[in-house]
């Protein structure tokens with residue numbers, strides 16, 4: 001079966017700065033793929049390119065195709081994109097208020113989302129469907145409330161319900177739980193998992209939390225400096241990382257086995273447009289040599305590989 | 321037992337909530353409902369709990385930035401519960417705070433060196449350039465960082481700046497309210513190491529608040545678990561994390577996604593296990 005989402009050679013630029021470069025990414029039907037990386041690595045720009053919501057001065061090039069949509073999404077006009085969004089494709093952002101209308105009752109918003117895309121025959125059935133949907137996210141009583149009367153976690157549950165309202169083929173979540181505490185996060189993550197499972201929707205999940213990705217995704221792509229540096233099945237990448245950046249990230253996030261001091265990656269993530277040429281990680285990498293001034297070629301298959309001149313040995317597990 | 325550095329006895333804090341109706345009396349939020357705890361000198365004490373459980377309220381009362389409705393707070397042997405501001409000078413010097421969001425707690429129009437020297441100036445001490453450079457160095461920033469403005473730094477660097485500012489008056493107690501919750505994993509590791517090192521080197525007493533018990537476990541010796549304005553469990557962090565006794569703590573622990581558990585097949589339903597339906 002062909003992929004639900006296929007991104008080929010995606011680059012994102014602003015004026016003379018390249019923010020995202022050469023990103024290849026596919027998500028199969030019903031597949032759950034994670035996109036991880038630190039702040040500024042280009043995760044959100046990648047997602048915004050897919051849904052066609054990049055800011056005015058930011059431009060995407062390359063190819064983005066979605067199953068069931070006959071045209072290329074990059075460069076598609078807003079009229080066509082708005083038809084795709086909310087029907088085949090839905091997105092949940094970190095800040096739920098970006099997706100909610102503060103002056104409209106929650107129930108009306110969910111009903112309207114269904115009406116716009118004509119997935120229900122009329123107002124009455126839209127309201128019924130909305131009640132049902134809110135009930136399923138445990139907020140049956142919230143039909144008549146306004147967004148500001150709800151907590152951050154409750155709002156995000158509504159946004160998840162809205163995003164799933166039209167059974168999208170692909171759901172993209174961009175750090176949907178980063179601002180929430182662990183118990184509320186657990187609830188939202190479960191809601192997303194149950195939602196995509198029931199609809200057989202594919203999921204592209206963006207986060208900087210490795211444990212969250214490992215809990216919900218089957219495959220993961222690691223981004224740094226606007227590039228995908230490693231990709232593969234979660235169990236492989238998180239137990240036998242090959243790219244030195246992935247290795248560093250895993251060590252730094254391991255609160256379980258570290259003793260008093262945590263291993264860290266030296267230095268800071270450079271600002272946009274200030275990453276080195278060649279391997280984007282070489283200025284912070286203990287293994288870098290002159291060779292790393294050249295862009296490392298992708299080793300392996302598109303679905304499972306890495307781009308590093310001095311990778312960690314293949315067999316030795318670094319994360320017991 | 322020596323006199324604890326911080327002693328909180330049966331503290332409550334009620335906030336009036338804005339009236340929702342002309343007919344009904346204004347409802348009250350019971351943010352703290354009888355909290356007691358003791359922190360010993362040199363201890364690393366953690367407070368964990370969900371959003372809204374009263375963690376920040378408790379910290380503000382310990383720092384005398386807010387007042388208890390009832391109960392008593394004793395810091396370094398002095399009862400501060402009703403002490404007027406003019407008699408809190410010792411507290412303002414000995415106890416310093418670091419907050420979650422470094423951007424909103426740093427004045428964007430001030431240069432970093434002035435931000436760091438501010439607590440000294442407020443207390444009427446001269447702030448030498450030497451001391452500022454020393455503080456920048458202590459938190460791993462280069463001396464020229466002092467000439468720049470907060471927006472020219474990354475999130476992790478800004479948190480270093482707020483830590484440097486907190487250390488300026490040479491406090492004995494450092495209170496950190498979710499200091500790494502807004503940071504990336506690799507930056508989080510750097511800031512946690514920094515706090516750990518400083519607490520050791522400067523012999524600080526640390527009170528560290530987080531909603532994530534796995535972070536508290538890494539930093540603190542002892543932890544108090546808060547739920548809805550009450551402490552439901554206290555103990556050595558390793559023990560509370562491994563064998564939580566209160567149902568609320570169990571729910572809190574099982575909600576933490578960890579790599580080993582995820583790789584062993586834990587699902588989102590497992591995270592919710594222990595949660596009331």
Ligand SMILES: Nc1ncnc2c1ncn2[C@@H]1O[C@H](COP(=O)(O)OP(=O)(O)OP(=O)(O)O)[C@@H](O)[C@H]1O
Nearest residue numbers: 014019038039040041042043044045055058271272
């Ligand atoms: N409109 C813009 N103009 C210039 N630079 C931009 C613009 N939007 C984003 N950037 C820069 O592009 C880089 C990638 O941004 P992006 O938002 O994709 O990062 P991210 O991986 O989502 O990070 P975070 O985890 O902080 O959300 C960042 O360095 C960001 O500052």
Ligand SMILES: Nc1ncnc2c1ncn2[C@@H]1O[C@H](COP(=O)(O)OP(=O)(O)OP(=O)(O)O)[C@@H](O)[C@H]1O
Nearest residue numbers: 335336349351370371372373374375376377378531
């Ligand atoms: N100044 C105030 N006026 C009215 N209510 C307040 C005030 N400060 C806090 N509250 C309420 O008291 C309760 C406890 O709030 P507090 O900020 O202490 O929680 P917290 O545990 O720090 O949460 P978070 O993790 O979200 O920071 C909440 O219900 C909050 O709405």
Ligand SMILES: [Mg+2]
Nearest residue numbers: 043044045174
């Ligand atoms: Mg982002």
Ligand SMILES: [Mg+2]
Nearest residue numbers: 375376377497
């Ligand atoms: Mg708080």
